[in-house]
Amino acid sequence: EIVMTQSPATLSVSPGERATLSCRASQSVSSNLAWYQQRPGQAPRLLIYGASTRATGIPARFSGSGSGIQFTLTISSLQSEDFAVYFCQQYDNWPPYTFGQGTKLEIK
Amino acid sequence: QVQLQESGPALVKPSETLSLACAVSNQYISSGYYWGWIRQSPGKGLEWIGSIYSSGSTYFNPSLKSRVTLSVELAKNQFSLKLSSVTAADTAVYHCAKMSGGGSGSYYFDYWGQGTLVTVSS
Numbered sequence A: 001e002i003v004m005t006q007s008p009a010t011l012s013v014s015p016g017e018r019a020t021l022s023c024r025a026s027q028s029v030s031s032n033l034a035w036y037q038q039r040p041g042q043a044p045r046l047l048i049y050g051a052s053t054r055a056t057g058i059p060a061r062f063s064g065s066g067s068g069i070q071f072t073l074t075i076s077s078l079q080s081e082d083f084a085v086y087f088c089q090q091y092d093n094w095p096p097y098t099f100g101q102g103t104k105l106e107i108k
Numbered sequence B: 001q002v003q004l005q006e007s008g009p010a011l012v013k014p015s016e017t018l019s020l021a022c023a024v025s026n027q028y029i030s031s032g033y034y035w036g037w038i039r040q041s042p043g044k045g046l047e048w049i050g051s052i053y054s055s056g057s058t059y060f061n062p063s064l065k066s067r068v069t070l071s072v073e074l075a076k077n078q079f080s081l082k083l084s085s086v087t088a089a090d091t092a093v094y095h096c097a098k099m100s101g102g103g104s105g106s107y108y109f110d111y112w113g114q115g116t117l118v119t120v121s122s
Helices: none
Strands: A004-007 A010-013 A019-025 A033-038 A045-049 A062-067 A070-075 A085-090 A103-107 B003-007 B018-025 B034-041 B045-053 B058-060 B068-073 B078-083 B092-103 B106-112 B116-120
Touching: A004 A085, A010 A019, A019 A033, A019 A085, A019 A103, A033 A062, A033 B106, A045 A062, A045 B106, A070 A085, A085 B045, B003 B092, B003 B106, B018 B034, B018 B092, B018 B116, B034 B106, B045 B068, B045 B078, B045 B092, B058 B068, B078 B092
Parallel strands: A010 A103
Antiparallel strands: A004 A019, A019 A070, A033 A045, A033 A085, A062 A070, A085 A103, B003 B018, B018 B078, B034 B045, B034 B092, B045 B058, B068 B078, B092 B106, B092 B116
């Protein structure tokens, strides 16, 4: 089973600034990596798939990069609605599909 | 926009079977996608349970495989989860989701239900 490790667990950033979230796989997952956003009380929302492709309707301030074992989600200029929990998921080596434990992005 | 809604009992007794259904709107289940179940708990985070195709083909998380049954009901445009012999460790929010991707099992989850909290307790 591939273990996904996200860092940091909590990230404090001011509105308008850039946020950089990391996700590391215990072995290569190629580019089969997705990112999700989850606001309190809501369903997870797909942001990025294929490590760098934005899902339908996702603003351009969200970008994903990386391949192999190291991945990054960057939010270029934080808006109030971006403060949430973010998860990564690998879908290269399955079963099972596995998720990171999440990074909570909070207002500084 | 595809919408999914989970339904089922919020409380299940230990050793019994947890049963949930997922109603899908704005997309026919028969249209050729995989559909999945994921659960979320403070202790284990997000955990994929299993997935089913419209034909009934299934695959599961090995850690849960012996206890999970998935089915589709095309006439109701919904799919269902049964998890047997539950314990307190199965207490979680259960989400259903539509899957998408490049094929051959390399799928991510592009639409999710809100989730339903199921508590296992006597």
